[in-house]
Amino acid sequence: MANFCFAVMDNEHISAVQSIEQLAHSHPWKPSMIADLNGRGAFNYVLMVSGQVVGYFYAQNIVGEVSLLNIAVAPEHQGKGYGRVLLSEFLKQCEGRNAESAWLEVRASNHAAISLYLAQGFNEVDRRRDYYPAAQGREDAVIMSHYFLFSGEF
Structure with a gap:
């Protein structure tokens, strides 16, 4: 895996993110x-790898409950471990914000993502039947959660 770094998403990244979004x-x-960076x-x-955006995530923290709204890696960079790196950074950012839990939804057909989420400590908690549009009909959304251990004193 090449050297990488993270940056807070800014307007200068939007066109690259939009391109990845369309392909991924x-x-x-x-x-x-994609352009709405300042929601609640x-x-x-x-x-970033060598100054190029190769992946991203959008998240929202509402009173200690974080939702992973969107995450993607450019198709030409998939299979190189960048998805795991992005998810690890997401979890690190959650902990830094003293989140109690993180939540996400994923297409039931996205077995690679589900395996990654399970390996990073997420658990399936429910399903939304026929939630996502699919090429033919609709498919379920798998709802997953991750709880953070409280490190303070009781």
Whole structure:
């Protein structure tokens, strides 16, 4: 894996993120959603390799409960461990914000992502039936959560 760094997502990253979004997702976010960086509790990061955006995540922290809203790695960089690196940074950022829990939804057909989330301490807690549009019909969303251990004194 090449040297990488993280940066807080800024307007200068939007076109690269939009491009990855279009290539990495079957039903990508609208450009207006990609460009919205300042929503309530938002913290959004890009993963850079040699000055190039290769992945990103959008997250929202509302009173200690964090939602991972979107995460992607450019298709040409998939399979290199960058998804694990992005998810690890997301969890690190959650802990730094004293989050109690993190939540996400993932397509039931996305077995690689589900395996990654399970390996990083997420657990399946529920399903939303027929939630996501699919090429033919709809598919379930798997709802997953991760709880952080409280390190303070009781």
